[in-house]
Amino acid sequence: MLAEVGHFALILALCLAGIQAVLPLAGTYSRRRLWVAAARPLVSGQFVFVAISFVILALLFIGDDFSVSYVAANSNSQLPTHYKLSAVWGAHEGSLLLWSLVLAGWSLAVALCSRSLPVELVARILSVLACISVGFYLLLLLTSNPFERLLPIAPVDGGDLNPLLQDFGLIVHPPMLYMGYVGFSVPFAFAIAALLAGRMDSAWARWARPWTNAAWAFLTLGIALGSWWAYYELGWGGWWFWDPVENASFMPWLTGTALVHSLAVAEKRGLFRSWTLLLAILTFSLSLLGTFLVRSGILTSVHAFAADPTRGAFILIFLAMVVGGSLLLFALRGPVIYRQAAFAPISREAFLLANNVLLVSACGAVFVGTLYPLLADAMNWGKISVGPPYFNLMFVPLALTALLLMAPGSTLRWKQHAGALLQRPFMVLTVAAGVSSIIWLLWLGYEIHLVPVLAVALGLWVFLVSVWDVAQKTSSVRGRWVGIRRLRGSYYGMQLAHVGVAVAVIGVAMTSYYNEQKDLRLAPGESVVVGHYRFEFTGLEQVRGPNYIAHQGSFSISREGAPVALLQPEKRFYSVAGQVMTEAAIDAGLWRDLYVALGERLDDGASWTLRIYIKPFVRWIWLGALLMATGGCVAMLDKRYSKLAVSRNSVQAPSSEKLEVTAPEPRDGAGLPGRG
Amino acid sequence: MVPGCRAAVSDAVTRLKLFVPLLAFAVLAPLLYWGLGRDPGAMPTALKGKPIPAFTLPSLTTPDAQLDQALFAGQVSLLNVWATWCPSCRIEHPYLMHLAEQGVPVFGLNYKDEGEPARRWLKDLGNPYREVIFDASGRLGLDLGVFGAPETYLVDSRGIVRARHVGVLDERVWQKEFAALYQSLQNPEER
Numbered sequence: 001m002l003a004e005v006g007h008f009a010l011i012l013a014l015c016l017a018g019i020q021a022v023l024p025l026a027g028t029y030s031r032r033r034l035w036v037a038a039a040r041p042l043v044s045g046q047f048v049f050v051a052i053s054f055v056i057l058a059l060l061f062i063g064d065d066f067s068v069s070y071v072a073a074n075s076n077s078q079l080p081t082h083y084k085l086s087a088v089w090g091a092h093e094g095s096l097l098l099w100s101l102v103l104a105g106w107s108l109a110v111a112l113c114s115r116s117l118p119v120e121l122v123a124r125i126l127s128v129l130a131c132i133s134v135g136f137y138l139l140l141l142l143t144s145n146p147f148e149r150l151l152p153i154a155p156v157d158g159g160d161l162n163p164l165l166q167d168f169g170l171i172v173h174p175p176m177l178y179m180g181y182v183g184f185s186v187p188f189a190f191a192i193a194a195l196l197a198g199r200m201d202s203a204w205a206r207w208a209r210p211w212t213n214a215a216w217a218f219l220t221l222g223i224a225l226g227s228w229w230a231y232y233e234l235g236w237g238g239w240w241f242w243d244p245v246e247n248a249s250f251m252p253w254l255t256g257t258a259l260v261h262s263l264a265v266a267e268k269r270g271l272f273r274s275w276t277l278l279l280a281i282l283t284f285s286l287s288l289l290g291t292f293l294v295r296s297g298i299l300t301s302v303h304a305f306a307a308d309p310t311r312g313a314f315i316l317i318f319l320a321m322v323v324g325g326s327l328l329l330f331a332l333r334g335p336v337i338y339r340q341a342a343f344a345p346i347s348r349e350a351f352l353l354a355n356n357v358l359l360v361s362a363c364g365a366v367f368v369g370t371l372y373p374l375l376a377d378a379m380n381w382g383k384i385s386v387g388p389p390y391f392n393l394m395f396v397p398l399a400l401t402a403l404l405l406m407a408p409g410s411t412l413r414w415k416q417h418a419g420a421l422l423q424r425p426f427m428v429l430t431v432a433a434g435v436s437s438i439i440w441l442l443w444l445g446y447e448i449h450l451v452p453v454l455a456v457a458l459g460l461w462v463f464l465v466s467v468w469d470v471a472q473k474t475s476s477v478r479g480r481w482v483g484i485r486r487l488r489g490s491y492y493g494m495q496l497a498h499v500g501v502a503v504a505v506i507g508v509a510m511t512s513y514y515n516e517q518k519d520l521r522l523a524p525g526e527s528v529v530v531g532h533y534r535f536e537f538t539g540l541e542q543v544r545g546p547n548y549i550a551h552q553g554s555f556s557i558s559r560e561g562a563p564v565a566l567l568q569p570e571k572r573f574y575s576v577a578g579q580v581m582t583e584a585a586i587d588a589g590l591w592r593d594l595y596v597a598l599g600e601r602l603d604d605g606a607s608w609t610l611r612i613y614i615k616p617f618v619r620w621i622w623l624g625a626l627l628m629a630t631g632g633c634v635a636m637l638d639k640r641y642s643k644l645a646v647s648r649n650s651v652q653a654p655s656s657e658k659l660e661v662t663a664p665e666p667r668d669g670a671g672l673p674g675r676g
Numbered sequence: 677m678v679p680g681c682r683a684a685v686s687d688a689v690t691r692l693k694l695f696v697p698l699l700a701f702a703v704l705a706p707l708l709y710w711g712l713g714r715d716p717g718a719m720p721t722a723l724k725g726k727p728i729p730a731f732t733l734p735s736l737t738t739p740d741a742q743l744d745q746a747l748f749a750g751q752v753s754l755l756n757v758w759a760t761w762c763p764s765c766r767i768e769h770p771y772l773m774h775l776a777e778q779g780v781p782v783f784g785l786n787y788k789d790e791g792e793p794a795r796r797w798l799k800d801l802g803n804p805y806r807e808v809i810f811d812a813s814g815r816l817g818l819d820l821g822v823f824g825a826p827e828t829y830l831v832d833s834r835g836i837v838r839a840r841h842v843g844v845l846d847e848r849v850w851q852k853e854f855a856a857l858y859q860s861l862q863n864p865e866e867r
Contacts, residue, residue, distance in 0.1 A: 285701075327698040327701055330694060378707055600739070600790065602739035609810075
């Protein structure tokens with residue numbers, strides 16, 4: 001009965017979304033206020049029903065209702081409760097339901113946090129979001145209903161969740177990633193609403209910016225969590241594989257990053273308008289394309305999801321309608337720029353333009369690499385698989401160039417940078433970064449190679465320049481504290497995110513070049529030296545988990561006689577699914593990770609094959625991502641974005657701030673507070 | 677008149693530029709549609725003409741022994757990627773036995789598999805392999821660009837990959853893709 005209620009709630013959500021897609025939009029054309037005003041209540045209703053449906057699916061999992069085929073396929077009575085919950089989105093049907101729930105959640109957030117926006121704009125945005133919702137509800141109900149019953153004969157117990165997915169990483173990674181993917185539907189809806197209305201001004205860009213920052217921060221976190229999960233769970237010690245599914249999430253991240261930057265130009269200087277609209281459409285289209293690639297099975301991937309051509313065909317039709325429709329709208333109604341406002345080659349605009357070109361080129365390179373096998377096959381050029389060498393060759397130079405532009409770009413002024421680009425302190429910092437990177441690598445005892453030196457130097461440079469820039473901009477005659485408070489959230493967010501990029505790049509370069517790895521066989525009692533560390537295999541025992549049994553090895557690790565860590569990697573056998581899983585043991589550290597994975601017990605009964613890694617600075621990759629996401633959040637919470645609401649509700653808002661609402665700031669708003 | 681006309685033309689050109697993304701998508705969509713009906717099957721390798729990637733991995737049959745890429749030096753051989761979890765490998769197995777009986781050196785790459793069942797497999801079905809590389813983590817598979825088991829590579833006497841077949845190797849595939857190349861690679865060796 002419960003499952004049928006969930007199914008019915010989903011149908012109701014579809015109906016409400018259908019009305020929401022048509023009524024408010026029609027209202028904006030026929031000037032019917034009631035229709036326009038219906039948008040917000042409809043969103044709330046839609047959210048409530050899809051939430052009911054989601055909660056019911058979770059209850060079905062917790063209550064072990066194996067008469068529902070999705071539950072039977074992905075859960076088991078022995079599965080711990082928190083994994084039963086995360087199993088809700090462990091496979092196709094449930095993850096689509098999560099998609100829909102997140103989309104409804106974003107729609108609701110737009111409805112609630114848009115009191116200061118023109119009511120017609122909100123109505124259009126909500127209608128566009130509802131169109132996307134309708135597509136996903138139809139996909140769920142027509143091709144992948146999670147509430148389908150296995151009647152008349154229900155299995156006694158379920159087939160268990162894939163052991164790979166029984167992990168903390170899976171509890172958090174997909175929801176985070178979806179928050180990012182789906183979050184880009186909001187700037188997309190903003191763009192479509194602007195095209196429908198035929199108006200796109202700097203106020204539009206200011207409204208769209210916090211949503212874009214939020215989606216971008218979530219996507220950054222989601223990708224980082226996925227990479228972290230792959231690192232400790234897959235047992236290969238890798239953190240990025242250029243797998244089609246990873247690329248599918250990385251492409252919208254790249255265009256999304258470009259969008260974050262071009263929105264800044266659109267808001268501050270009113271430039272790059274059609275480009276910004278196109279980026280907003282592109283970013284969400286790539287999110288949808290990612291969904292299509294993952295779900296249709298047209299590209300082979302290590303993420304072995306059940307591929308189903310019917311679902312693929314459905315998603316493709318939907319993709320064609322959304323992307324084709326929005327690009328057609330863009331072509332017909334996109335703003336034609338008669339005259340480009342001038343900016344000097346040494347100005348913030350110029351550097352942001354370069355940033356956009358680089359990021360979109362990087363996205364293009366990843367896109368080509370991901371789809372090339374398909375294209376080559378279609379053109380009868382033979383079947384080719386594209387591997388990491390291609391991606392590294394294409395991506396690394398582009399990323400390093402972007403990094404090269406980042407430090408000077410973020411310190412420049414809009415329009416024209418007065419004075420020399422290369423101020424003296426700036427030059428000093430540049431030389432300092434270069435020299436100290438070499439000294440640092442030598443001190444760590446690493447060989448000097450061009451790419452890691454370059455990456456570390458650029459990372460240090462970005463970091464130093466950021467610190468210098470903050471120090472410079474916060475200096476005030478009335479004291480440092482006044483200077484610190486004078487700067488905006490969006491400025492601090494930017495600097496934080498840039499430092500995050502620098503940290504991540506240092507991590508990537510160090511791990512890729514100075515990683516030590518050993519595959520060997522070892523029996524209990526024996527020990528081996530890798531790098532500076534001695535790994536002693538002290539013992540092996542059998543342990544029993546809730547739904548698995550495992551061999552657990554114990555390794556005590558010491559450095560120059562001093563104990564460092566005790567690691568206990570496991571080899572687990574999940575009895576229901578009949579699968580064996582390697583649980584690597586990791587001693588995490590800011591400077592290095594020690595990583596031990598058990599391979600296979602050898603025929604003599606005592607010794608095991610092992611894989612040992614020493615991965616320097618690997619944590620920096622995720623730390624950097626965390627800083628970037630934090631930066632995105634800080635920028636999103638910039639008071640400027642909620643200003644209208646504030647100035648309406650409170651008397652104490654200074655009058656100078658009210659002025660800004662109507663007139664876009666002419667000056668370097670990210671660097672200095674607008675006091676014009 | 678003339679400046680107005682020029683403005684109109686440049687306006688039209690700019691407007692046409694806005695159609696570029698739509699056109700790009702129009703090209704892409706049929707490709708994706710076509711991809712739906714495609715079998716991501718046999719793929720030649722990007723490694724063609726390049727040596728087998730360096731590796732040090734245990735042998736499946738004698739786990740004490742560590743194998744490396746030197747294995748492939750000295751004879752033209754096949755490298756067959758297999759695993760016990762792969763039903764097609766079971767179908768392929770008798771043909772590998774047949775090739776081994778014909779004197780074709782076949783090496784195995786036991787890919788993302790478990791040692792015990794894999795050894796049992798060889799005991800039960802027969803062992804066509806001169807040596808089996810035990811790649812439990814799939815690392816060498818990743819370096820080779822393995823799409824899935826079964827896959828077979830033709831490797832020359834210097835350890836250089838010459839051809840690859842994704843999917844079950846049978847008499848038809850052997851004659852079509854490997855036999856001639858195998859002969860021609862072997863002849864200079866005897867001279």
